[in-house]
Amino acid sequence: MTESRDPPTGCAMFGIYSGMFRRRRSASMTSLHRMNGTSPVAPEAETEGAAPAAAQANPAHRKPAAVSHDFSLVRRPSALPVPAQNGAGARAAPPGANERGRPIAKAANGVGGARAAAEPASEYTGMAAELDKMILDHQRVKGTTQLVRATSGNMMLHRNLGNLNAGAGGASARNSAERGAKQASERKAPNGYAFSGMGNIVKEAKPAAGGELCRALSHRTDPEKLKEMGNEEYRQGHYAEAVALYDQAIIMDARRPAYWSNKAAALAALGRLIEAVSDCKEAVRIDPSYDRAHHRLGGLYLRLGEADKAIYHFKQSSKESTDADVCRAQSVKSRIAKSSDARRLKNWITVLQEAQAAVSDGADCAPQVMALQAEALLRLQRHDEADALFSGAGAPRFGVDESTKFFGTFGHAYFLIVRAQVDMAAGRFEDAVATAQTAFQLDPSNREVTNVQRRAKAAASARLRGNDLFKAAKFAEACAAYSEGLDREPGNAVLLCNRAVCHAKLGRNEKAVEDCSGALVVRPSYSKARLRRADCNVKLERWEASLRDYQVLIQELPENEDVKKSLSEVEAKLRSQRNGGAAARSQN
Template sequence: MTESPRGPSGCAMFGMFRRRRSASMTSLSRINGPPQVAADKDVGALPAPVNSAKAGAHDGSSIVPRPKVMPLQAQTNGAAPHAPRPSSDKTKPARATNGVAKTAAAAPSPAVEYTGMAAELDKMIHDHQRVKGTTQMMRATSGNMMMHRNLGNLNAAGGGGASARSSLERGGGNPKPAPASNGYAFSGLGNIVAGKPQAGGDPLCRALSHRTDPEKLKELGNEEFREGHYAEAVALYDQAIIMDPTRPAYWGNKAAALAALGRLIEAVADCREAVRIDPSYARAHHRLGGLYLRLGEPDKAINYMKQSSRDSTSADVSRAQTVKSRIAKCNDARKLKDWITVLRESQAAVADGADSAPQVMALQAEAMLKLQRHDEADATLRGAPRFGVDESAKLFGTTAHAYVLMVRAQVDMAAGRLEEAVATAQTACQLDPASREAAAVHRHAKLVASARLRGNDLFRASRYAEACAAYGEGLGGGGEAGSAVLLCNRAACHAKLGRHEKAVEDCTGALAVRPGYSKARLRRADSNVKLERWEASLRDYQVLIQELPENEDVKKALAQVEAKIKSQRN
């Protein structure tokens, strides 16, 4: 066979690797018996590899160690693997179900634990499946490969070989065999055909071709990053780091992709590793300063920005100093309970760059709670990034993260999520046992949750007077967070007992704490109807129809109240 003067590509090397290990596979078949054959209705099996005299004389042990026999891994995509059909194989005719042929083999064929280049290919395929979230790429038995979609299918080479193209990609008729290329027409592996034509080929196929060159993997990661495929970029940078962890650019590029995915704390760790490898890496210093600014750590941001004089500008440092000043003003105003200043300065800090800072978001949400803007506080924390307790405590400190959790517990109570509030407040107390504020929030959350649970049980048992008393016990614990839920529930008990005046009072109190509480407004409107206060009920229904425009009960009640008012005026 005439070898090309140019070295074979990565994909072509798979064919050469397959030829060299054919002799060892033949000996393995003699030991373990012939493999079972999977019959396929639509897809032809790959032809058996031809063992040439040259291949038989070559010592395969120097290339591939003797494979270990392992149980065949179950396939998840419903397609049977293609394997060479031995002449002694006697299988029953396959019956097609849902377009996929099934085999009548008695037992699954053994699979081989690959080593060397084949093992590396298996790992690359596994990494690709983990990133893409798909299982449509697999290795078949007997050293042959079958790949779908992302890497195309393997066509048998040679004159009369059957095609292994998937029936899903075949538009009809018999597909033409692929022409021989790279001098490996009769290796038994065939040619690799792309699943879909595109400029530059599939990124993973190119990654396989350059799997021994970390610089090529980095370039592929850069391409994926520019196209907005950040998860794929992270996977490619990871492969480059595995091959050469001493290159700071790999860590820095991966940090940029992680930041684009919102995984800022992981990005900080990778940037710090890049700086550790090369303390003079200006771009990593600049990127690390920007990450710390977004996380609300202006002192660290200023420190790293100053070490990156080439990339950072005086405007970047000035902006970080502004964020530092605003956070200090927020803390001072909080001590004075000047919630308007806290809200203004925290919103300005977010606009200046601290858009993912948990502490700044918590200051903003707490100010909204104190200003009776509960729904806005809930929306603020829902839009803020959530980090794990351990990584947050490590980066921000236990005291700072305990404060964030304490505010989150208060917002959960105001929104009626009492069980979540208890768990979150308990974690805050564990992080900062010396915090009296966290301990008070935890006690109040447990009291409100217990009172609502006991009152709900009594209400379901139609013991409305006792349920009123149970809800009242929770209200005696002090604190506004959670009181809106208890007041609204107690108003329902008063309405059941015919005490509509008291029901109106409790609903008014709940709306004072939480103005957007639609259930309390609806109950107050209903109680006012019972008291024939048509004008008051009309105002509540007019607000409700704006909040719940598709609610048919509200529409019907509003029409009845309007008709009643019109009849009185007439």
């Protein structure tokens, strides 16, 4: 029967390794002194060919057993040539060998090794020597007496070996801790305990940071310690590391609601709100009276635009929530309802105002609210703002499956069709077709979804056909193709600009200016359309109009040499025209 015991901690293992290191070093030194037959104070040199006289005189000092069981000894290069073998293939026993003809300094694996004559006898071989060499090398380089690392292989390794790297800033240590936490969930030690990283202790260059990491690794089996570490990472803004630590704590004890709630907070900081809701719901399921989890869950629902659920959880957390929280949730509910009603009436200004107010009240990551804003901006001919809304850092980016499951098929399909229209307005026709197709797959019976899908396909096809015709120098046919696309997608800035180029190629500069002006109405920052209009105005000798466009372009494209040159030419033409007019007036 064997006695069961708790697995030693990392720091305990470090103590064990230190003791083994000292014992092995002592054993190595003792064995070598015995082999040399001298005192530790004044060692003598030895060679492979001849043993010291003291060793020959006293056979007790030639016992190979004193060395043969030291598995840490390693082979060292021979300093003298090996004696020639006889015809029978047997080697003659050299002086200083034992009665079996083996060299005295045999390693445990049976391979002979000896020191060079010029090498001091006090310099010993084996694991202890390797350990000392590694330590001294590190101390010379770093100017410190701290250890680099100790592993379960009883070896002090220099710098990057082992599964944790002690970086100066601690970032790599955090990443390694995260990887270790993931590994702990995937494998078990033979004794049945979860892998705890024992034997892989890192000391940082800075004593404080190294101590914290050492304690972290030695307490990997304590979920409360992991939670505290996660809290510290969260406070420092390292949210991904915090999630990994909370995950490890949950693996060790999934019945603690605080672990789930804290992980939800870190996920929310990473923008993974739907996952955060799921973890918060688990915390509430474990402890229905957990006020903080209810309050956190209410805040998450509020941000996602689920006002009714937010109100419910705020009311469940009487100790954490305030009346202001409930009022904000009720305001979001009212704002969304008003915005949706205004959309049915096509009152786009009210839609935009109420949706923006809902965001201000807390629904900053609600896809429905964002879609209402973007659609209103499109209808108000503010395409650049609609595009910026979806491409901004705060835009929700949820997967199709998780978003459909959370918001429902209709809610996510509406978000997708608005996104498709924004892509079309920005000239991303292929993206628009793909997004509209996804919405159609989610809700094929919805007329609005079907209409957007057809429009996207028609506009993309017309633009592609127009581009092919333009490349073939068939400018009239290309102009007609772009016009067909504009019939399906009126006011599209890209199609208008492309048609303007065709008009310019055909010498219809007036029409080209009109199309460029139409594109700039919906997208004021559309530099290509502004440049085309300026060029057409130059051809029409409208110097002041072209000057205004070039002055805007030089602000947007300060390094563009063509714009600089064109601006100088227009300014010269305008000065010449004004000087000519002044001279004519003076003659009269």
